Amino acid sequence: MPQSAHDPGRPQRLIWADSEVLALRQVGTQVDIVFTAAAIELRTSPQRPDDQTGPTQPISPLYGHVRHLVATLGGAEANGLRDCLGRIRSAHISRGGSRLVGVDVPCRLSGDLEIDIDFANGAAYRSRVETIDFHFTGKPQFTESQAC
Numbered sequence: 001m002p003q004s005a006h007d008p009g010r011p012q013r014l015i016w017a018d019s020e021v022l023a024l025r026q027v028g029t030q031v032d033i034v035f036t037a038a039a040i041e042l043r044t045s046p047q048r049p050d051d052q053t054g055p056t057q058p059i060s061p062l063y064g065h066v067r068h069l070v071a072t073l074g075g076a077e078a079n080g081l082r083d084c085l086g087r088i089r090s091a092h093i094s095r096g097g098s099r100l101v102g103v104d105v106p107c108r109l110s111g112d113l114e115i116d117i118d119f120a121n122g123a124a125y126r127s128r129v130e131t132i133d134f135h136f137t138g139k140p141q142f143t144e145s146q147a148c
Contacts, residue, residue: 074128
């Protein structure tokens with residue numbers, strides 16, 4: 001698969017569905033969600049036509065996967081981690097009862113948070129958390145999706 005140049009300053013949004021999780025690991029009072037391949041939308045800035053005189057034209061976002069993404073959940077419950085791996089069917093984060101529309105990565109969220117993840121294998125992880133820190137542990141190595 002072709003790899004695109006990854007610009008860490010470029011806005012990127014996590015797409016929960018179709019992301020792959022290697023493991024959920026308890027580390028003291030936190031739980032790490034270790035992604036094997038995190039589905040990402042790379043957003044682009046509008047660009048001017050070549051002649052620089054017309055209106056800006058939106059560019060479609062790029063979809064693909066990155067590696068080395070970890071979500072560290074602070075103050076999370078560690079119950080039911082055993083089968084939580086593989087493809088994510090659906091997931092969301094709520095803050096104060098409202099669902100967050102999307103999560104740009106990397107980022108750190110704090111407050112009255114709840115995380116809800118359903119896996120394709122039927123496993124589920126739900127927990128109240130104090131913080132969620134999405135960070136990369138290595139180069140993201142963005143690979144553009146070839147899906148039609």
